[in-house]
Amino acid sequence: MLGVLRTSEAIAMAESEGLDLLEIVSNVNPPVCKIVDYGKFRYEQQKNAHKTKAKQNLVRTKEVKIRPNIAIGDMEIKIKNAKRFIEDGDKVKIILSFRGREITHNQIGYDVMNKFKEDMLSVSKIESDIKMEGKHIFMVLAPISKRSSIKN
Template structure:
């Protein structure tokens, strides 16, 4: 706060400090000016606007499991699906059957239901478990509205 000073003096003070003299309120009598780094001010203003305008685009992430996949591996996949759901993305859980595994569709359904049950606190089922084609069973989970 320098008070009321002539324009030439204010410009000299700004020049001495290596800053700019910026008119903040031109309609006031006397006009209000501020000594600042105008380039830095514009940069921060642009950065603030960009931060506020960012929107999340929902993606469909995929988790693939086989009927013979171990419990620890399934837990790891569930943890990964949880991070996707917390990031507001949808998750498609696929059980892939190969060869003789096709005879154990009930095991695939058990795995899928256990995954859905583990993620029930943060996800809702958008597409219930069903066979897609001959070799694949899948379900789609969406994040719960918080």
């Protein structure tokens, strides 16, 4: 803490120590400055930015596509893959697509989606329940948060 100095004096002091004069806060009168090594300062800023970026939890959405006439074995594989995605911390969007005249029997599609939902409820929670849009029925499942599993 050197107090209020003229700019030329502060620059001279910084140069005599082989350092740089860095303006920290510019919107106050007089501006707040620091005498630092600018290269080291930038390195520290980059390091802090990298740490905060590493702490961010990125949630991706994986898609599992199924059909209304899916075989039992294929359904089990799709459920196993969806559970793996949920355990990895990703959201899962299950999409059931109809082709041609299959849409006239959309209750079969709802039955398949309800079976999928029942099998997934042990490891996930429903973020978006079963909805139909056009020739697709979909729902979105999310991982059960660690906080809610501790409370229960």
